[in-house]
Amino acid sequence: MPRFVQVFQDTCPTLTFSSGWQGGSSETDASLDRYSQGTYTFTKQADETMTMAFNGTYVGIYGAKRPDHGLYQVELDGKLFPTFDAYSDTPLFNQTLFNATSLDYGLHTIKLINSGSTTLDVDYVAFQGITGKSEEALIPATWQDNEFTFSYFPPSSWRQSARPGTLSASTGTITNDPKATAEFKFKGNFLLASTDEAPQVLTVVDS
Structure with a gap:
């Protein structure tokens, strides 16, 4: 595996x-x-x-x-x-x-x-x-916060980070709204979600 x-x-x-x-x-x-x-x-x-x-x-x-x-x-x-x-x-x-x-x-x-x-x-x-099955290879892929795979709700509650130089690819989308949500659609076995305060958080999902 x-x-x-x-x-x-x-x-x-x-x-x-x-x-x-x-x-x-x-x-x-x-x-x-x-x-x-x-x-x-x-x-x-x-x-x-x-x-x-x-x-x-x-x-x-x-x-x-x-x-x-x-x-x-x-x-x-x-x-x-x-x-x-x-x-x-x-x-x-x-x-x-x-x-x-x-x-x-x-x-x-x-x-x-x-x-x-x-x-x-x-x-x-x-x-x-x-992760995955024994015959599978690990194929990593990275999506930045400003790519089409991300959706932010409501859009008015989200904005670009004022500290882009501290983030991957110098881009980050942030919110102070406790009810705001972000959605990322993907197909795979696991997801690494990185933030400036909690880098490299691992969420395991079903295959």
Whole structure:
């Protein structure tokens, strides 16, 4: 079956953070641009957690190892792994904090736990999924928000983003209307819908 790797940035709502986490800021961290897409989420409180559920055969959590970072644990499907250490006397970025390979394909839940009052941060999480049938090839296709495959209702509630340079192909359609909807018609096994606040959100649909 075709396999694909999906990346969730720390800002993606698929990642559930407990209350003691906050976003990194360039005002307090000159190394913010060393993180993927210039964002990360961190905590300095013990027992704070980040949780994610996914369907796949591989999962990896990525973040930094820095002088003020420390011990943490990971729980996968109820199994608690031995303590890991994110301390490094030299700042290191895009580091693998944890990964698990060769998982049985299906629904899994992973939890990251800060073990003490030292810093722990999350840059992004990646997992490998499976879609389609064994004889099929994975054929990706991309449609931008301004193509005919999208419909916006009501049209008067939608407008072009004022920050096009931060978006794919420098285009994005936005709304502040809680009742507004967007419709995208496609034929396939899965859909990746990307926004500036929740990049690369995965929605699995029936074949």
